[in-house]
Amino acid sequence: MDYRQLGSTGTRVSELCFGTWRFGRRTSGVLETDESDAHELLDAFADAGGNFIDSANVYGDPNGTSESYIGSWLADRDRADFVITSKVYFGFDDENPNGSGLSRTHIRNQIDGTLERLGTDYLDLYYIHRWDEQTPIEETLSALDRLVEEGKVNYLGASTMAAWQLMKALWKSDGNDYERFEVTQPLFHAGYYKDVEEYLSVCADQDLAVCPYSPLAGGFLTGKYTRDDPDDPKSVRAPDGSRGSFDDRFERFYLSERGWKVLDEIRAVADEVDATPAQVSLRWLMDQQAFTCIPIIGARTVGQLDENVAAADVSISREQHDRITDARFDEEGRRWGH
Numbered sequence: 001m002d003y004r005q006l007g008s009t010g011t012r013v014s015e016l017c018f019g020t021w022r023f024g025r026r027t028s029g030v031l032e033t034d035e036s037d038a039h040e041l042l043d044a045f046a047d048a049g050g051n052f053i054d055s056a057n058v059y060g061d062p063n064g065t066s067e068s069y070i071g072s073w074l075a076d077r078d079r080a081d082f083v084i085t086s087k088v089y090f091g092f093d094d095e096n097p098n099g100s101g102l103s104r105t106h107i108r109n110q111i112d113g114t115l116e117r118l119g120t121d122y123l124d125l126y127y128i129h130r131w132d133e134q135t136p137i138e139e140t141l142s143a144l145d146r147l148v149e150e151g152k153v154n155y156l157g158a159s160t161m162a163a164w165q166l167m168k169a170l171w172k173s174d175g176n177d178y179e180r181f182e183v184t185q186p187l188f189h190a191g192y193y194k195d196v197e198e199y200l201s202v203c204a205d206q207d208l209a210v211c212p213y214s215p216l217a218g219g220f221l222t223g224k225y226t227r228d229d230p231d232d233p234k235s236v237r238a239p240d241g242s243r244g245s246f247d248d249r250f251e252r253f254y255l256s257e258r259g260w261k262v263l264d265e266i267r268a269v270a271d272e273v274d275a276t277p278a279q280v281s282l283r284w285l286m287d288q289q290a291f292t293c294i295p296i297i298g299a300r301t302v303g304q305l306d307e308n309v310a311a312a313d314v315s316i317s318r319e320q321h322d323r324i325t326d327a328r329f330d331e332e333g334r335r336w337g338h
């Protein structure tokens, strides 16, 4: 894998980031990735040249399990070889009235636990996982700025939120001379049904790196799901053991008429360039021109990881890229319904 500048920071990261959301996670009673599988996946990613690893304090059951798995793996590695992220916002301790959100109290409580579980004294990148309606953004930004000053965090990032919220946070940082968000993490993939264009326009204008999450729509864009009913985009046959077979969120988040149309075009391009739909879907993101785009790949097996990492060696032309982009619209230029 090649390395790219992380937006306008001085740090270089592999052109794909590895996401650890499913480490230690139980969905409908199923433990998705245990510690030994997690280490195998991290080894495969590092062997392929990957240095960029995404986590969050609430990944895994109980919370923090994903960070702990990374920490036990990192213990046998050179910490400086990796760019490690985590996030704060979601409820970590439901009993504690200050156990969630972006207050100074919760941020300061969370960072030390995150560092301890990861077995490190600094994070490369700390994201706010969501926008907190209850806490003034100035309080959040000043708490994060302080973490950078203390050397606990190198860079700041922002995950899903409205474009105006991202812009407001940047404006408040600039006005108060706080560290600003350098990296964003939206849900963004070729078939995404909601409008993220405004948010991405902010990223382009403000030189922020974009690290899309769920870049394969939870596996939908690999082409492994079969449509069951031409009149119902939500009706699908899911392979045994796949995320769509046991995770209720799959249908809600990832299945749409637009998704199927886009997948048809991705399949056509994949045939033309002798690659897989997963690789073309990732390439479509990596080739975004308006901003540095570093997809956060998920993988449950080393085979999936190897396939996804090989997207780094796939090329698609601008014409093929645009065909995938245009597949989101019908003949009259309207977006396909959800």
Ligand SMILES: NC(=O)c1ccc[n+]([C@@H]2O[C@H](COP(=O)([O-])OP(=O)(O)OC[C@H]3O[C@@H](n4cnc5c(N)ncnc54)[C@H](OP(=O)(O)O)[C@@H]3O)[C@@H](O)[C@H]2O)c1
Pocket (backbone or CB within 6 Å): 018, 019, 020, 021, 022, 054, 055, 129, 159, 160, 185, 212, 213, 214, 215, 216, 217, 218, 219, 220, 222, 224, 241, 242, 243, 244, 278, 296, 297, 298, 299, 300, 303, 304, 305, 307, 308
């Ligand atoms: N900021 C946020 O709010 C947020 C939210 C979600 C995720 N994230 C981050 O983004 C990362 C990636 O998200 P994601 O897991 O949803 O990504 P994704 O790439 O859209 O989906 C990954 C899943 O698709 C299937 N898959 C992946 N590659 C495949 C292949 N080559 N062939 C067949 N199946 C394949 C696997 O599931 P099965 O084999 O089980 O079907 C895998 O677990 C997370 O780990 C996390 O770090 C962040």
